[in-house]
Amino acid sequence: MPLTSIEPRRLYRQIAEQIRGLITSGEYAVGARLPPERDLARQLRVSRPSVREALIALEVEGLVEVRVGSGIYVHAASGIGGLHVSNGGHHAGPFDLIRARKAIEGECAALAAKEAKRPQIAEIAEALQQMEADALKMAQPLEADRLFHLRVAEATNNVALVHVVMGLWEERGGPLFTKLHHHFDNPKSWSAAIREHTAVLDAIRGHDPELARVSMHQHMDQASKRFSKSWDGR
Amino acid sequence: MPLTSIEPRRLYRQIAEQIRGLITSGEYAVGARLPPERDLARQLRVSRPSVREALIALEVEGLVEVRVGSGIYVHAASGIGGLHVSNGGHHAGPFDLIRARKAIEGECAALAAKEAKRPQIAEIAEALQQMEADALKMAQPLEADRLFHLRVAEATNNVALVHVVMGLWEERGGPLFTKLHHHFDNPKSWSAAIREHTAVLDAIRGHDPELARVSMHQHMDQASKRFSKSWDGR
DNA sequence: GCGGTCAAGTGGTAATACCAATTTGGTGGC
DNA sequence: GCCACCAAATTGGTATTACCACTTGACCGC
Numbered sequence: 001m002p003l004t005s006i007e008p009r010r011l012y013r014q015i016a017e018q019i020r021g022l023i024t025s026g027e028y029a030v031g032a033r034l035p036p037e038r039d040l041a042r043q044l045r046v047s048r049p050s051v052r053e054a055l056i057a058l059e060v061e062g063l064v065e066v067r068v069g070s071g072i073y074v075h076a077a078s079g080i081g082g083l084h085v086s087n088g089g090h091h092a093g094p095f096d097l098i099r100a101r102k103a104i105e106g107e108c109a110a111l112a113a114k115e116a117k118r119p120q121i122a123e124i125a126e127a128l129q130q131m132e133a134d135a136l137k138m139a140q141p142l143e144a145d146r147l148f149h150l151r152v153a154e155a156t157n158n159v160a161l162v163h164v165v166m167g168l169w170e171e172r173g174g175p176l177f178t179k180l181h182h183h184f185d186n187p188k189s190w191s192a193a194i195r196e197h198t199a200v201l202d203a204i205r206g207h208d209p210e211l212a213r214v215s216m217h218q219h220m221d222q223a224s225k226r227f228s229k230s231w232d233g234r
Numbered sequence: 235m236p237l238t239s240i241e242p243r244r245l246y247r248q249i250a251e252q253i254r255g256l257i258t259s260g261e262y263a264v265g266a267r268l269p270p271e272r273d274l275a276r277q278l279r280v281s282r283p284s285v286r287e288a289l290i291a292l293e294v295e296g297l298v299e300v301r302v303g304s305g306i307y308v309h310a311a312s313g314i315g316g317l318h319v320s321n322g323g324h325h326a327g328p329f330d331l332i333r334a335r336k337a338i339e340g341e342c343a344a345l346a347a348k349e350a351k352r353p354q355i356a357e358i359a360e361a362l363q364q365m366e367a368d369a370l371k372m373a374q375p376l377e378a379d380r381l382f383h384l385r386v387a388e389a390t391n392n393v394a395l396v397h398v399v400m401g402l403w404e405e406r407g408g409p410l411f412t413k414l415h416h417h418f419d420n421p422k423s424w425s426a427a428i429r430e431h432t433a434v435l436d437a438i439r440g441h442d443p444e445l446a447r448v449s450m451h452q453h454m455d456q457a458s459k460r461f462s463k464s465w466d467g468r
Numbered sequence: 469g470c471g472g473t474c475a476a477g478t479g480g481t482a483a484t485a486c487c488a489a490t491t492t493g494g495t496g497g498c
Numbered sequence: 499g500c501c502a503c504c505a506a507a508t509t510g511g512t513a514t515t516a517c518c519a520c521t522t523g524a525c526c527g528c
Contacts, residue, residue, distance in 0.1 A: 036510080048483085049283055050481065052283075052510085060294040070509070071508090103338070108337070159330050161333075168394065244510095280512080281512060301521085302478080303520035303521035303522075304521055305478065
């Protein structure tokens with residue numbers, strides 16, 4: 001089952017996350033009116049129906065209130081008091097994200113190595129490496145990277161961890177998103193990334209939890225450096 | 235203009251109600267696939283975008299599950315008009331959650347111990363312990379427990395980790411939520427939990443990352459056992 | 469029979485147009 | 499000068515259409 005993305009990441013969810021971020025980050029306070037649907041669509045480079053779907057999701061969650069003919073307003077209940085729905089989309093900074101992923105995915109790799117008894121892991125690893133090569137040929141290094149980290153999480157056999165990793169990945173929503181492309185723009189960068197991925201995979205296949213953890217940590221440190229460089233280099 | 239009843243209520247809500255009715259009335263059992271969006275639109279004399287909006291509302295509520303390219307299926311969630319809002323309805327099992335928290339919060343504790351140079355940590359720890367005692371007196375052990383784990387995450391100085399921990403905490407939404415109260419129902423349980431919390435705090439205060447990690451792991455293992463017991467005893 | 473391939477079915481997204489409700493500001497009467 | 503009223507601009511609501519991506523299953527060749 002090559003290249004079939006397991007999680008299609010439906011657009012309206014991504015949009016909802018971004019808008020949720022705008023709200024919880026204080027960009028729009030409670031009671032404030034956010035931009036018209038048409039403007040939001042233009043800003044986020046998506047169509048208006050998609051924005052509407054996201055807004056309806058947020059409305060069902062109780063985060064916003066839609067007043068016909070008037071606008072969309074941040075609902076009061078989103079603050080401290082009551083149910084504080086969902087994961088609160090505070091956009092963490094890029095380096096916080098990477099540090100968090102280092103800690104969490106390091107543990108994922110270690111757990112995956114422990115679980116690696118089942119033959120399932122071996123074939124997943126193999127398929128993954130093939131998939132990664134394919135995706136790169138198709139010039140989608142970002143998707144390949146995402147799949148790698150997702151698969152490692154899946155190899156832990158723990159649904160909760162998969163959700164966490166997926167969530168962290170999608171958190172890269174802010175204005176720094178574009179930079180992430182630069183991150184993989186030059187072949188040298190992503191071939192290095194591939195090498196590091198391979199090291200992690202080997203450790204998992206070798207049932208060596210400690211090595212897997214360390215490999216993943218190193219990968220994250222390198223990723224942080226690469227990102228930092230493309231950040232400075234602008 | 236189809237379906238314009240006297241009520242000016244928004245169309246997607248009316249449609250959602252109709253579909254919800256079809257499900258709860260047994261017309262479509264759990265696991266069944268309901269008609270394609272296009273058919274639903276024709277049947278209800280509305281446009282497909284409107285049907286989609288209704289389906290997204292039901293999806294956010296956890297009533298249905300949308301599988302790309304396949305169809306819309308009745309989700310096994312709460313048949314009653316449950317308000318349990320969540321990021322998508324994929325509730326991980328309780329043991330998956332605890333295992334994930336063990337891995338992640340173990341790293342949080344270790345990171346917190348590393349960061350513990352700043353005096354900030356010391357006072358947080360102290361205030362926290364006080365707060366925990368207070369909360370217990372006020373018979374809110376669950377809130378005290380939540381605060382503890384949140385504070386440890388905050389002590390890492392990493393926003394992303396805080397979000398993750400918060401998200402995992404809130405994920406306990408399913409029907410097993412009520413059990414969590416039993417988990418702390420008897421004084422013996424939560425006094426043990428307090429002891430374990432104190433051990434973690436001491437390790438953090440002592441700037442001992444490894445000990446902090448291990449302490450948190452032990453706490454989670456014990457928590458798992460306690461939960462397991464109250465699960466059986468049920 | 470088995471496996472690969474392709475086409476039909478289905479959800480996902482976009483673009484556009486027009487309708488309905490609200491808001492706003494101007495204009496007139498008092 | 500103040501207030502009521504009306505009309506245009508703004509904004510969400512819905513419909514229509516088209517096309518894409520994924521899934522599924524049937525068909526065909528081996």
